[in-house]
Structures are given as C-alpha cells and as structure tokens.
C-alpha cells in the first residue's frame with residue numbers, strides 16, 4: 146500500500162527505493178511532541194485512541210487542537226473499540242479522521258454498516274493467537290479496507306490492543322486476504338526488521354514499542370522505529386531476488402489490491 150497514506154505530504158523523507166514502501170503507523174498519540182516526532186520522522190499514519198480505559202485515550206475536547214497539527218502530512222486514524230453510531234459521530238467531528246480503526250468485537254456486518262454510514266475507510270483489527278483466529282479473515286476482508294493483525298489479548302485483559310505483546314508472525318504468513326495487511330503487536334525498533342523479513346506486510350503499526358511508559362510516547366523511539374522500517378524496506382528488493390533458490394523470499398501476504406487500490410480507498414473520504 147505504498148504511498149497510500151501520504152502522497153501529498155510535505156516534509157517527508159525521500160523514498161529509499163521504488164515500489165517497496167511500507168506504511169508506518171504510530172498509534173496512541175496524545176501530545177504535540179509525539180505527533181511532531183512522528184510527522185517529522187515520516188510516519189504515514191498517525192493514530193489517536195478514543196477509548197477511556199486506555200492510557201492513550203484522547204478526549205473529544207483535546208482532539209481538535211492536536212489533530213489540526215497534522216495538516217495533511219500524514220493520514221489521521223481514529224481508533225475505537227465497539228463504538229455506537231453516536232460516539233462515532235462525535236469522534237468523526239472531533240478527530241476529522243481519514244481512516245477508522247475498529248479494535249473491538251465488531252462483526253463484519255457492523256464494519257460494513259460503519260463504513261457505509263460514515264463514508265470513511267475502515268481498518269479492522271483481527272486478534273491472532275493461533276491459526277483458528279484467522280477463520281473470520283475472509284468475512285472481514287470482504288467489508289474492511291485494510292486488515293490489521295494484532296496479538297490476541299488474554300481473557301479479561303483491560304485493553305483489546307496496545308499491550309505491547311507480539312504473536313507468532315508465521316501465523317499470518319502467506320495469507321491471501323485480497324486486502325492490504327498491517328502488522329502490529331509488540332513491535333519495537335529491535336524486532337520490526339525481523340518481523341518484516343519473516344512475513345512481509347503492507348505496513349506496520351506500533352504503540353507501546355515507542356513509549357517510555359504506558360501512554361508516554363518517546364520522540365526518540367518514534368524516530369528510531371520509523372528509521373528502522375525505512376532501512377528494512379530498502380533491503381526488501383534484494384530479498385525478492387535471491388542469489389540461491391535456498392534463500393527463499395520471505396513469505397509475503399498476498400493482496401489482490403495494489404498500492405494504488407489502497408490509495409483510492411484510504412483517500413476515498
């Protein structure tokens with residue numbers, strides 16, 4: 146989904162290579178410092194959580210001033226958990242999102258209804274702990290614009306995401322979802338390159354891994370994370386052309402939609 150989220154964005158780091166761009170989403174931003182760090186580092190998507198149980202919760206009151214700083218430099222994502230239409234309407238007004246991230250138990254029917262009602266592209270999070278958790282993927286891929294894989298939380302966990310917990314990336318290797326795919330769950334500057342080498346995605350999403358404490362973003366970690374992804378994507382073309390058959394290409398998630406397709410979807414709003 147290259148360039149989907151930021152084609153018109155100024156102040157963006159130059160692309161390191163042609164056609165291998167990975168979208169980076171920095172999620173759970175609450176402060177101008179963190180937002181500026183993400184934008185200056187070249188994040189493609191910046192995520193704002195509206196979920197009171199989260200240490201990253203951004204209120205309807207505080208959202209407008211913060212999101213105004215984005216000024217088209219990245220795509221704004223509003224993250225919600227099982228929202229009703231009244232809350233969605235408030236969030237859409239306050240956050241002016243380009244994309245809605247649904248991170249709860251929303252059904253495929255609910256995803257489709259939200260997308261139709263609010264006229265915004267939707268990224269649906271799918272919790273993954275074992276292979277069976279991927280059974281709903283086709284139904285969600287039929288209605289969502291993007292799919293986000295995240296680690297399945299423990300039963301009774303306070304948060305359905307943002308727990309800084311990785312999962313077995315091989316579970317999502319080689320999927321044919323006909324939608325752009327994003328990887329999340331416990332990603333950090335130390336493991337994101339390995340993750341993208343094992344299973345190529347269209348982008349990555351991070352929250353805890355760029356924090357000093359829950360809800361406290363680190364500008365340094367944000368910069369380091371984005372830089373690590375850019376270094377990794379620069380190496381991907383070589384990985385696609387192994388010198389020896391034994392050097393197999395990392396399993397890429399098969400998506401029927403290319404970058405331009407996602408671009409039109411993300412920018413459909």
Ligand SMILES: O=C(O)c1ccccc1N[C@@H]1O[C@H](COP(=O)(O)O)[C@@H](O)[C@H]1O
Nearest residue numbers: 172199306307308309329330331352353
């Ligand atoms: O970040 C949160 O507080 C959050 C709350 C509720 C649902 C999802 C949340 N975050 C998302 O979870 C994944 C993984 O985050 P992490 O990097 O493992 O901390 C990511 O997509 C966040 O957007």
